[in-house]
Amino acid sequence: MLDEILLLTNGPGELSTWVPPVLSRLRREAPGARIELFLIRDQFAAGTEQTKAKALELDAISGRSELTRRLLRGKAKGRGLVLMLGGAPRDAVLLSRATGYPAFSYTFDAKAHHPGLRAVLVDSERTKSAMQARGVDPSRVVVVGNLVVDALNQASRQPTQPADVLLFAGSRPFAARYLLGFLLAAAEQMAKEKPQLRFAWVKSRLLPEAVVAEALQAHRVQDIGGVGASWEGTGLRTLHGLEVAVLDEPERYAAMRRASLAITIPGTNTLELALAGLPSLVLLPLHKPEMLPLEGLWHWLLSLPGARPFKQRFVRGLVSRIPHLALPNQWLNERVFPELRGVFSPTEVAVAGLELLVPQRAQEVRAKLRRLEAEPGADKLVAYVLANS
Known part of the structure; x- marks a missing residue:
């Protein structure tokens, strides 16, 4: 023993x-x-x-x-x-x-x-x-x-608030500060085209409340089209009036099984979404590339005073050389989940998201995801x- x-x-x-x-x-x-x-x-x-x-x-x-x-x-x-x-x-x-x-x-x-x-x-x-x-x-x-399959199987299957589109702003403060307001703006644009869509933000328990409050103010992303939101009961209301449900992190697997689309960033959750069979749009905005952490010594060298412009060029060059950002895309060696990387607008995100909601396109993605056989x-x-x- x-x-x-x-x-x-x-x-x-x-x-x-x-x-x-x-x-x-x-x-x-x-x-x-x-x-x-x-x-x-x-x-x-x-x-x-x-x-x-x-x-x-x-x-x-x-x-x-x-x-x-x-x-x-x-x-x-x-x-x-x-x-x-x-x-x-x-x-x-x-x-x-x-x-x-x-x-x-x-x-x-x-x-x-x-x-x-x-x-x-x-x-x-x-x-x-x-x-x-x-x-x-x-x-x-x-x-x-x-092990992600085990996590999915172990998770509760209890029904959660119904949502058609799930928004994942990440579990790291640097990501949530910049991405949440950007995603909310994209959701507003999608809702203009399809008012019946229901949106939910999957809120990570790892985010400190101070970071959530800052992200909802959206001061850092107003210059790139992001919008703020305020709490209304247990959900959010965006600047232009869109209601967005807020799901606690343990609800995410049940929500994935019921949703039609997720909009997210690269990470382990792209594999969770793939194994749940949920078509997803993966974003890597590079409006502020100096905010991204790097692996190894480069992170610390390019964090030194005065290194900001060097890091911006380094990150943009690095990302351009990566064939696929999402884990399922890497494993299948195919852009199954569409990826937007670089400088783009919430409107472009909305257009790409609406394309994935077209039934034939969604069926194509789900069929390819079944090849993962995890x-x-x-x-x-x-x-x-x-x-x-």
């Missing part, structure tokens, strides 16, 4: 979709183990992940400072394992070396491998083949399935790590 299980994660998407199904099964299969979650915040974090993690059945929630202390503590006396559910594999390997526990990592990313891992667990044969092409020993790559993975993942620790 294991004495301890150490989980690591870093992002809002992984905390919402990967951690809960794995944690529930670890509790069932290793009931006596102490389970600690390390939230390794980086430039992509929302900053409120710890508050959300408190709703999970954990024995301890820690951050990077606690991780550092654990690295210095020395070998653990009992049996345990380290499992990375989002983040840099090196952190899992460092923790493994410090504790003496074997380390495992789950990923969709063929680049996310480290020789210090006992095994890397992946969603599909596609990811395994991509890792093998990068020189990773295939015997150390184990296909377990897709299978649940939490049971296999937990069985593997417990059997090999």
Whole structure:
């Protein structure tokens, strides 16, 4: 029996979709183990992940400072394992070396491998083949399935407020501040063409209320066509009078099953939407590219004083070289979900959204999404790590 299980994660998407199904099964299969979650915040974090993690059945929630202390503590006396559910594999390997526990990592990313891992667990044969092409020993790559499918299956199917169009402004403050008012303006434009459409904003629990209030004022996006809104009961009323329902984050899966369209930004939720079979429009506005976080050293170098114009050019050049932004588009190597990137208006978003609502177009998208053929993975993942620790 294991004495301890150490989980690591870093992002809002992984905390919402990967951690809960794995944690529930670890509790069932290793009931006596102490389970600690390390939230390794980086430039992509929302900053409120710890508050959300408190709703999970954990024995301890820690951050990077606690991780550092654990690295210095020395070998653990009992049996345990380290499992990375989002983040840099090196952190899992460092923790493994410090504790003496074997380390495992789950990923969709063929680049996310480290020789210090006992095994890397992946969603599909596609990811395994991509890792093998990068020189990773295939015997150390184990296909377990897709944890997003588990999250969808585990979610409540209770009816929620009916909505035809779901608006996702992201779970990170920098995104919500700029995107919410922009999405509301696009919704107003769509409603002019189709007044019967019902809209809902799926509000992330990771957004601080101060950020929500700022986003609703829309001061930062008025110059690019965004509009503000005010609370009216439990919903919103936009500047020009459009009523928009507000859905709590746990309602999102039930809402996805009933909606006709989602408008969102790149991230894990594009895969959730794809697996739910919901046609979606993916946006990456570059009106203010200096606000986007970057991976690795570039983020910090281009955040230095005076680097703003360099970062703007760097981000625009980087985005232009990425074939697909949405995860389902990357996996299918086809622009199944339409993508708008660069400088565009709420009106252009509305036009693209209305095109996806045409029944024949929506049917085409749903048919292509069925090619994803993702299978649940939490049971296999937990069985593997417990059997090999």
